[in-house]
Amino acid sequence: MxxxxxxxxxxxxxxQLTATKNTSLPQFKFEDLINSIISTGPFYYYIIDFFDMxxxxxxxxxxDIHGFDPATVSFNDILGTMHPEDMxxxxxxxxxxxxxxxxxxxxxxxxxxxxxxxFRSRMKDGSYAMLNHQALVLTLDHEGKVGKSLNIHTRIDxxxxxxxxxxxxxxxxxxxxxxxxxxxxxxxxxxxxxxxEIDILKLIADGQNNNEIAETLFIxxxxxKKHRNNILRKTDCKNTSQLIxxxxxxxxx
Numbered sequence: 353m354x355x356x357x358x359x360x361x362x363x364x365x366x367x368q369l370t371a372t373k374n375t376s377l378p379q380f381k382f383e384d385l386i387n388s389i390i391s392t393g394p395f396y397y398y399i400i401d402f403f404d405m406x407x408x409x410x411x412x413x414x415x416d417i418h419g420f421d422p423a424t425v426s427f428n429d430i431l432g433t434m435h436p437e438d439m440x441x442x443x444x445x446x447x448x449x450x451x452x453x454x455x456x457x458x459x460x461x462x463x464x465x466x467x468x469x470x471f472r473s474r475m476k477d478g479s480y481a482m483l484n485h486q487a488l489v490l491t492l493d494h495e496g497k498v499g500k501s502l503n504i505h506t507r508i509d510x511x512x513x514x515x516x517x518x519x520x521x522x523x524x525x526x527x528x529x530x531x532x533x534x535x536x537x538x539x540x541x542x543x544x545x546x547x548x549e550i551d552i553l554k555l556i557a558d559g560q561n562n563n564e565i566a567e568t569l570f571i572x573x574x575x576x577k578k579h580r581n582n583i584l585r586k587t588d589c590k591n592t593s594q595l596i597x598x599x600x601x602x603x604x605x
Contacts, residue, residue, distance in 0.1 A: 356439040357431045361405075363443045367450045368497075370402035375491035375499030395506035399490065400427055402498050417507065419476035430505075435472035435480050438515070442485075445469045445519050445535050449487075450498075452521060452533065459496040462489050466522040469535070470508065470515050481509040545583065552579050553599055556592060 353361075364370050377399075396414040398407050410422040418425075418433055434442060449467045457465060466488045473483045484506045491499035517538035520531045545553065548569075555565045562580070566573045580592075589595040 353428060354432065356434075356436060357428055359439060359443050360431055360446065363446045363450075364402060367447065369450050369454060371491075371493035371497045371499040372403070372495065373493045374401070374403050375493050377490060377500060393507040393510060395504055397502060397504045398425075398430075399500050399502050401500050403493075415476075417476060417505075418474070433474040435474070438471040441515070441517055441535065441538050442469075442471050444537055448519050448533065448535050449521070452519070452530070453489075457521070459492075461527065462492060462496070462498070464524045464527050465489075466524065468520045468522065469518065472515070473505070481507055482511075482513055482515065484508045545586070549579055549583050549586075552576060553583065553595075556580070557596055557599070 394413065394417060396411045396417055398410040398414070400407060405427045407425065407427055410425060412422050414420050414422050414425060414430075418430070420429055449469075453462050453465060453467070466486055468484060468486050470482055470484050472480045475481050486504040486506070488502045489498050489500075490502055493499050516532065517535055518532040519535055520533065521529065523529045551569060552565055555568060560568065562573045562576045565576045569576075584590070584592075584595060587595055587598055589598060
């Protein structure tokens with residue numbers, strides 16, 4: 353096992369949020385679930401069991417994309433297709449995903465969110481293309497830790513060749529979605545917002561007006577107003593309501 357792949361395994365081990373016992377899949381129509389996934393290009397899917405890292409229900413289309421035999425392919429084979437320069441990002445995105453699911457959304461909502469991020473992957477012909485990774489947790493063990501997950505990898509290089517280095521969590525069953533969450537060390541919010549602007553964003557979300565924010569931060573109301581205008585300009589938002597919605601979706605507040 354390569355050093356890069358070991359990094360990914362260490363993330364799942366360090367979080368201590370993967371199953372310690374085997375879990376059973378619930379009864380559902382598997383093809384109906386797959387067909388409900390929005391596909392923007394060629395894709396394949398599989399179920400990964402984090403208890404023992406075994407695969408099941410591997411789609412035959414993995415052969416067309418990576419050249420793997422669906423009957424014998426291993427999880428490490430799939431991980432090994434990732435571009436070496438994207439390995440650190442994927443590890444950071446996986447950690448951010450677990451932390452957001454359990455610390456922000458709560459254990460009770462883990463089964464109701466699909467996580468998404470992108471990375472470059474080696475194709476059957478040896479070239480690299482951008483893939484969108486979607487993961488939907490299907491089972492939890494008796495302690496609420498991740499058991500089995502449905503993973504879908506879709507080729508999107510016809511749409512973009514640039515990685516935003518962000519994570520999105522899509523809410524199912526009418527739950528809210530959180531889009532373009534910056535992954536620490538890769539998508540840096542300081543490139544968009546200053547620390548002061550983020551402080552002001554959080555106070556706006558708490559319902560404070562300009563005068564209250566000024567008192568909290570020990571700055572003038574005029575300075576607060578200038579920061580608010582800068583934030584609206586940077587985010588291309590017309591008003592505070594639109595700004596708050598965008599920042600919540602991005603996971604900033």
